[in-house]
Amino acid sequence: MSIDPQPALLVETRGAVAVITLNRPDSINAINDAIRNGLPAALRQADEDPDIRVILIHGAGPRGFCAGADIKEKRDAETPVAARRRLTRDPWIQAFDRTTKPIIAAIHGACMGGGLEMALACDIRIAAPDAKFSLPETGLGLIPGAGGTQRLPRVIGLGPALDMLLTGDRIDAAEALRLGLVSRLVENVESLLPEALALALKIAARAPLATLYVKEATVKGAGMALADGMALEANLFSLLLSTQDKIEAARAFVEKRAPQFTGE
Incomplete structure (x- = not known):
């Protein structure tokens, strides 16, 4: 070799x-x-x-x-x-x-x-x-x-x-x-x-968990029936609702500044 x-x-x-x-x-x-x-x-x-x-x-x-x-x-x-x-x-x-x-x-x-x-x-x-x-x-x-x-x-x-x-x-x-x-x-x-x-x-620079989940939803969903893909998307969306990054993004929008994401 x-x-x-x-x-x-x-x-x-x-x-x-x-x-x-x-x-x-x-x-x-x-x-x-x-x-x-x-x-x-x-x-x-x-x-x-x-x-x-x-x-x-x-x-x-x-x-x-x-x-x-x-x-x-x-x-x-x-x-x-x-x-x-x-x-x-x-x-x-x-x-x-x-x-x-x-x-x-x-x-x-x-x-x-x-x-x-x-x-x-x-x-x-x-x-x-x-x-x-x-x-x-x-x-x-x-x-x-x-x-x-x-x-x-x-x-x-x-x-x-x-x-x-x-x-x-x-x-x-x-x-x-x-x-x-x-x-x-x-x-x-x-x-x-x-x-x-x-x-x-x-x-x-974007929210790390959201980035991971959008890749997961898109890649896995491409091999699923539409209804199954929609269910996967809804599940992952719901997991992000209570994350610190989601809260930080809303706070940053109100305060007119760039969000500081931590992946939590």
């Missing part, structure tokens, strides 16, 4: 935001075992940290967010049964689903294969004009293995998703915005991280 001369992941704190950097720029941040093992741990640590309210993920270097799986990574030969056991035991991508706090992906350059699947597992995607997106697996005799066939149709719709999945064609940032694959497009690459961080800090 190849060894990186530097950590594959960097984690730093910017205010109430945990910034996770995919740090393999020489390989366009291709996903190796260090990233597969490190990302779940980094996400869990940020999710459990009471001082962190939002998580931001981006890729180091000028070439892209993430080019997908590192096909140069050496792995011992394994049987199909062993491969299935390894891939289904606890897929690294499911760490995103277990994370209760909002996750933002800041995307530039290549966002391919597993890189796009990682971005799809985030809650918000913001892109630079040079971003390129594709799921090329069928050209390699494979299918996406980290949620591409499941998340992409839920984000952009069945027809456009099948178009991308079956052809492997790349789409640019403007098309990704049109399809709803990304929700924001910045002016240039240089402004991507500052604008993504500003967005993360804006979300982090």
Whole structure:
């Protein structure tokens, strides 16, 4: 197995935001075992940290967010049964689903294969004009293995998703915005991280419990019948009525000042 001369992941704190950097720029941040093992741990640590309210993920270097799986990574030969056991035991991508706090992906350059699947597992995607997106697996005799066939149709719709999945064609940032694959497009690459961080800090400034609950209601509700989703929303809404943050928000409105939320 190849060894990186530097950590594959960097984690730093910017205010109430945990910034996770995919740090393999020489390989366009291709996903190796260090990233597969490190990302779940980094996400869990940020999710459990009471001082962190939002998580931001981006890729180091000028070439892209993430080019997908590192096909140069050496792995011992394994049987199909062993491969299935390894891939289904606890897929690294499911760490995103277990994370209760909002996750933002800041995307530039290549966002391919597993890189796009990682971005799809985030809650918000913001892109630079040079971003390129594709799921090329069928050209390699494979299918996406980290949620591409499941998340992409839920984000952009069945027809456009099948178009991308079956052809492997790349789409640019403007098309990704049109399809709803990304929700924001910045002016240039240089402004991507500052604008993504500003967005993360804006979300982090809002009531923490309300932020957690709106993510829970929206994400879980998307997989429910409408009546069940409405019931979930009503339940979570009722839990917030007596919180200190709700009381503080009302007091701040009357006093014409910014609220000071504590997450209580």
